[in-house]
Amino acid sequence: xxxxxxxxxxxxxxxxxxxxxxxxxxxxxxxxxxxxxxxxxxxxxxxxxxxxxxxxxxxxxxxxxxxxxxxxxxxxxxxxxxxxxxxxxxxxxxxxxxxxxxxxxxxxxxxxxxxxxxxxxxxxxxxxxxxxxxxxxxxxxxxxxxxxxxxxxxxxxxxxxxxxxxxxxxxxxxxxxxxxxxxxxxxxxxxxxxxxxxxxxxxxxxxxxxxxxxxxxxxxxxxxxxxxxxxxxxxxxxxxxxxxxxxxxxxxxxxxxxxxxxxxxxxxxxxxxxxxxxxxxxxxxxxx
Amino acid sequence: xxxxxxxxxxxxxxxxxxxxxxxxxxxxxxxxxxxxxxxxxxxxxxxxxxxxxxxxxxxxxxxxxxxxxxxxxxxxxxxxxxxxxxxxxxxxxxxxxxxxxxxxxxxxxxxxxxxxxxxxxxxxxxxxxxxxxxxxxxxxxxxxxxxxxxxxxxxxxxxxxxxxxxxxxxxxxxxxxxxxxxxxxxxxxxxxxxxxxxxxxxxxxxxxxxxxxxxxxxxxxxxxxxxxxxxxxxxxxxxxxxxxxxxxxxxxxxxxxxxxxxxxxxxxxxxxxxxxxxxxxxxxxxxxxxxxxxxxxxxxxxxxxxxxxxxxxxxxxxxxxxxxxxxxxxxxxxxxxxxxxxxxxxxxxxxxxxxxxxxxxxxxxxxxxxxxxxxxxxxxxxxxxxxxxxxxxxxxxxxxxxxxxxxxxxxxxxxxxx
Numbered sequence: 001x002x003x004x005x006x007x008x009x010x011x012x013x014x015x016x017x018x019x020x021x022x023x024x025x026x027x028x029x030x031x032x033x034x035x036x037x038x039x040x041x042x043x044x045x046x047x048x049x050x051x052x053x054x055x056x057x058x059x060x061x062x063x064x065x066x067x068x069x070x071x072x073x074x075x076x077x078x079x080x081x082x083x084x085x086x087x088x089x090x091x092x093x094x095x096x097x098x099x100x101x102x103x104x105x106x107x108x109x110x111x112x113x114x115x116x117x118x119x120x121x122x123x124x125x126x127x128x129x130x131x132x133x134x135x136x137x138x139x140x141x142x143x144x145x146x147x148x149x150x151x152x153x154x155x156x157x158x159x160x161x162x163x164x165x166x167x168x169x170x171x172x173x174x175x176x177x178x179x180x181x182x183x184x185x186x187x188x189x190x191x192x193x194x195x196x197x198x199x200x201x202x203x204x205x206x207x208x209x210x211x212x213x214x215x216x217x218x219x220x221x222x223x224x225x226x227x228x229x230x231x232x233x234x235x236x237x238x239x240x241x242x243x244x245x246x247x248x249x250x251x252x253x254x255x256x257x258x259x260x261x262x263x264x265x266x267x268x269x270x271x272x273x274x275x276x277x278x279x280x281x282x283x284x285x286x287x288x
Numbered sequence: 289x290x291x292x293x294x295x296x297x298x299x300x301x302x303x304x305x306x307x308x309x310x311x312x313x314x315x316x317x318x319x320x321x322x323x324x325x326x327x328x329x330x331x332x333x334x335x336x337x338x339x340x341x342x343x344x345x346x347x348x349x350x351x352x353x354x355x356x357x358x359x360x361x362x363x364x365x366x367x368x369x370x371x372x373x374x375x376x377x378x379x380x381x382x383x384x385x386x387x388x389x390x391x392x393x394x395x396x397x398x399x400x401x402x403x404x405x406x407x408x409x410x411x412x413x414x415x416x417x418x419x420x421x422x423x424x425x426x427x428x429x430x431x432x433x434x435x436x437x438x439x440x441x442x443x444x445x446x447x448x449x450x451x452x453x454x455x456x457x458x459x460x461x462x463x464x465x466x467x468x469x470x471x472x473x474x475x476x477x478x479x480x481x482x483x484x485x486x487x488x489x490x491x492x493x494x495x496x497x498x499x500x501x502x503x504x505x506x507x508x509x510x511x512x513x514x515x516x517x518x519x520x521x522x523x524x525x526x527x528x529x530x531x532x533x534x535x536x537x538x539x540x541x542x543x544x545x546x547x548x549x550x551x552x553x554x555x556x557x558x559x560x561x562x563x564x565x566x567x568x569x570x571x572x573x574x575x576x577x578x579x580x581x582x583x584x585x586x587x588x589x590x591x592x593x594x595x596x597x598x599x600x601x602x603x604x605x606x607x608x609x610x611x612x613x614x615x616x617x618x619x620x621x622x623x624x625x626x627x628x629x630x631x632x633x634x635x636x637x638x639x640x641x642x643x644x645x646x647x648x649x650x651x652x653x654x655x656x657x658x659x660x661x662x663x664x665x666x667x668x669x670x671x672x673x674x675x676x677x678x679x680x681x682x683x684x685x686x687x688x689x690x691x692x693x694x695x696x697x698x699x700x701x702x703x704x705x706x
Contacts, residue, residue: 216536218324222536262516
């Protein structure tokens with residue numbers, strides 16, 4: 001009984017952590033390439049969830065079916081945000097950048113509340129409904145699918161950065177904007193691409209989350225704090241770092257809350273963060 | 289009289305009368321969470337309060353409550369009530385600042401709010417300091433009326449009564465229906481003023497009534513997951529879970545119960561998120577069989593027609609039914625209007641005095657209460673609670689048995705048998 005409960009809790013933590021990671025990956029990518037903290041990232045997630053919800057509510061399409069569309073849509077949103085707002089503040093003081101993305105966050109939340117009301121909405125049946133049970137453990141199928149989707153997306157982003165010319169160009173821009181420009185890389189295009197991919201990752205996370213988590217205008221705020229912790233914990237700009245940090249934080253939060261007192265679960269997460277940055281200020285996988 | 293003189297007199301009268309109305313518009317500041325995680329609840333409360341004010345300002349007497357259709361307050365020469373809404377975002381600091389702003393900038397005669405017990409705490413401190421009456425219609429933390437405040441009045445019963453009700457209900461099930469007495473109770477509550485206060489009372493009453501409290505989990509609200517909390521509950525194998533949660537967490541916990549296959553004999557909820565219209569809409573059939581304390585239910589309309597009539601008005605305007613929260617907000621505006629009307633003035637001292645002398649009959653409320661009458665602490669002594677259960681996606685009254693419209697379904701059927 002106890003072993004089962006522990007194992008169940010541990011694996012629930014991993015499943016949750018993978019979704020955290022997917023949200024954080026987009027954030028860390030944007031930060032890595034541009035050194036801009038995107039406070040509106042949780043709102044990309046929220047838009048992803050609403051896209052999935054409306055596809056379901058208006059046309060009866062399953063969030064999993066519309067996932068490619070949601071991803072594309074959010075890619076577009078990311079690029080648009082870059083072109084309309086971020087491009088103008090690329091070289092502005094940090095405070096202006098913070099206010100710009102913070103303002104976007106408030107604007108997007110307000111917009112969502114105005115357009116779609118503050119109600120909690122949810123996709124009430126989906127093709128991934130059901131349970132996975134083995135060895136006395138049970139998990140919601142939507143959670144398992146979301147976790148697998150998170151792994152697949154992370155792998156895809158990682159492979160893109162590692163093995164494609166475009167990905168290499170993106171990494172080059174992240175490493176040194178001027179040097180990359182001298183090599184003929186268009187920094188503007190790379191920045192737009194980073195925002196597109198970053199938002200698309202949040203879109204995938206949103207679509208997957210929508211199969212089991214209610215959608216409301218403030219939903220981004222519940223995930224974004226953890227995402228920031230992951231970005232710092234994993235190492236600023238490191239996709240792989242954010243991935244492992246996600247799993248770690250998921251386990252610490254869920255298992256720690258279970259073993260100790262749930263009231264302190266975020267204390268545990270933030271303590272873990274403090275301990276890691278004490279010994280490795282650059283984060284788990286960040287470059288010193 | 290010559291005709292120019294008449295015109296002059298008419299114009300003068302008009303000028304005087306408009307001047308008088310502008311002066312005698314009675315502004316009441318109303319604090320609710322209009323954005324943030326509880327925004328959908330806040331907007332329901334706002335709509336209900338506005339409906340009450342419009343009924344008092346209008347001339348349709350068909351509802352049959354005193355002051356409804358009075359065309360303004362007769363005690364102040366027909367002055368109209370104007371509700372000035374402010375959004376506290378569920379945040380105690382914002383609540384205090386907004387209360388300050390309503391008093392200083394809008395010169396409100398009284399304040400009403402704020403749903404969250406934590407926000408009511410800070411906002412009413414501001415009112416107390418400024419000497420402005422604060423009417424609280426919907427916060428249930430007992431501590432609110434134990435602060436010795438002179439300007440604070442609460443129409444709703446507080447958690448102590450609700451917790452007593454819950455144990456009377458359990459005892460009645462055993463005595464009058466012959467159900468086996470459950471023994472093991474787990475307490476599950478969010479860790480702000482509302483949840484911790486309720487949890488403390490539940491623990492005390494459980495012990496006094498011979499129950500065993502096998503687990504007490506207090507969780508930080510608005511998190512991303514409640515898995516560790518639910519695992520702790522599950523590990524303690526309780527018969528009954530007594531839960532205090534706001535909307536987002538109420539939904540999240542129910543989904544987690546289902547995912548982890550956790551099913552107590554009964555879930556006794558402490559109102560709040562569980563009684564929000566959104567809860568039933570979002571949960572669908574998974575929300576069935578939750579039992580909750582309430583102060584109001586639509587099916588009481590069968591025995592008290594004014595409930596059905598008021599509900600029809602809200603339906604016509606917003607397409608939603610009243611619930612315990614919005615019915616109390618509605619009642620709060622009527623209680624304030626009644627006091628201001630008797631005070632015949634918008635002076636704070638006069639309203640305070642009138643509130644202290646409030647004596648509204650039960651028949652003049654849309655609540656199943658004995659009436660409204662405040663004790664020295666500002667607590668309404670005539671409030672009463674009921675217990676409802678979700679059956680077929682609707683809240684029906686199951687206790688007290690003489691008000692019940694349906695039999696309680698006990699124990700809760702399994703997640704896969706719905």
